Amino acid sequence: MSDFAVTIDGEFLDSNFFDDDSWNDFKKNYEIGKIKMLCCDANAIPKTSMRFTRFFAHQNGECATAPETVWHKTAKKFIINQLSKKGITAVEEKIGPDWIADIYFESDDKKYAIEIQRSPQTLQTYLERQEKYNNSGVEAIWLLKHPRYKTVTKAIYHYILKNDYNNKFPSGGIMPSIKSLPVFYIDEVDFRIKGVGKFDHSVPNFISALVENKMIFDRWWKLTDTGEVNNLTNYAPI
Ligand SMILES: [Zn+2]
Structure with a gap:
């Protein structure tokens, strides 16, 4: 089961974006074979659980795709779909001089690569790969599986401690985030993009901020002005 599915026309479906009425309509009117699971392309069936959760299920039982692959495919399609909604065409597995970008x-006039990283690699490797992208004039963003993220932030912590503080722990503490490596994780459950400094944004907001130059590094990575954090700015006094 999954929150997500895709139509044969390539439209991305997120069961969270429906309300009870529209979901019930959808369940009555969809055609079998026209909605596919992201993980394995099997026919998807929209269902509601006993606890009223909306989800997509495989038409024929369970999926044989490994959870890591499901995460990778879902994250990738989610992002590509969001880009296409903004009129941006993404290329998968784009080959550069010394890199291959997931997206x-x-x-x-700006070039972007998004790496959906599920296998472990050292901080040194991240930084080397990042430099290769930089040399091609490509801004690279890393979206990791959570265990990978935990490991790399630990490494970043020690990197900062060594390089900036000569291994003496600073009284103000350390935010394990560096400007040379925009790195986050994609939550396996809600597929929000998260990171240090309570970074927690939906894929649509993340993508919008990225292409509108609203992703900044100020001691750690953050989005400015997404409307997600503070709705009060939308309040017009009468
Ligand atoms: Zn499947």
């Missing part, structure tokens, strides 16, 4: 796209 590559261009927007406003």
Whole structure:
């Protein structure tokens, strides 16, 4: 079962974006074979659990796809779909001079690579790969599985402690985040993009902020002005 599915026309479906009425309508009117699971392309059936949770199930029982692959495919499709909603065409497995990007796209004369990283690699490797992207004029963003993220933030912590503080623990503490490596994780359950400093944004907001140059490094990575944090700015006094 999954929160997500895709139509044969390539439209991404997120069961969380429905309400009870629209979900019931959808369940009555969809056609079997026209909605597919992201993990394995099997026919998807929209269902409601006994606890009223909306989800997509495989038409024929369980899925044989490994959870890591499901995470990778879902994250990738979620992001590519969001880019296409903004009129941006993403290329999968784009080959550069010394890199292959999971997702590559261009927007406003800027080049971006998004790496959906599920296998472990050392901080040194992240930084080397990042440099290769930089040398090609590509801004690379890393979206990791949570266990990978935990490991790399620990390494970043020690990297900062060594390079900035000569291994003497600073009284103000350390935020394990560096400007040379924009790295986050994609939550396996809600597929929100999270990181240090309570970074927690939906894929749509993350992608919008990225292409609108609203992702900044100020001691750690953050999005500015997404409307997600503070709705009071939308309040117009009468
Ligand atoms: Zn499947």
